[in-house]
Amino acid sequence: MTIPNKVKKIAIKEAMKSQHRFKLGAVIYKKGNILNSGFNHANKTHPKSNVPFRTIHAELSSCLGLTRMQLKDASIYVHRVRRDGKVGLAKPCRYCQALLDEVGITDINYSSYSDNVLTQPLQTKH
Numbered sequence: 001m002t003i004p005n006k007v008k009k010i011a012i013k014e015a016m017k018s019q020h021r022f023k024l025g026a027v028i029y030k031k032g033n034i035l036n037s038g039f040n041h042a043n044k045t046h047p048k049s050n051v052p053f054r055t056i057h058a059e060l061s062s063c064l065g066l067t068r069m070q071l072k073d074a075s076i077y078v079h080r081v082r083r084d085g086k087v088g089l090a091k092p093c094r095y096c097q098a099l100l101d102e103v104g105i106t107d108i109n110y111s112s113y114s115d116n117v118l119t120q121p122l123q124t125k126h
């Protein structure tokens with residue numbers, strides 16, 4: 001599957017902002033329009049929380065701020081940049097897959113080691 005060139009460019013830009021060992025950027029787009037983008041980062045929780053940090057995955061980050069109407073029938077592309085700068089596998093974790101399905105995203109597209117875009121359609125009928 002192919003994705004718009006500008007979508008890939010923005011996803012790479014977002015991934016480069018990440019301070020994590022695994023740098024991931026995500027872009028939500030619909031009918032050729034980019035709706036939002038994000039990258040994975042640690043978010044500080046309440047000072048008294050047992051867990052000092054929780055990770056905001058790039059997929060969730062890119063969904064934040066969008067309405068259900070915007071997310072419905074949109075697509076997502078996730079891109080991973082490895083430490084050596086090469087492209088990596090960016091298959092979303094099962095929690096993100098469930099989230100993306102829940103909010104109405106129709107297909108998950110993600111980078112692979114060979115720099116091909118892999119696509120996973122989401123089956124749930126909304």
Ligand SMILES: [Zn+2]
Pocket residue numbers: 057059092093094095096097
């Ligand atoms: Zn995830």
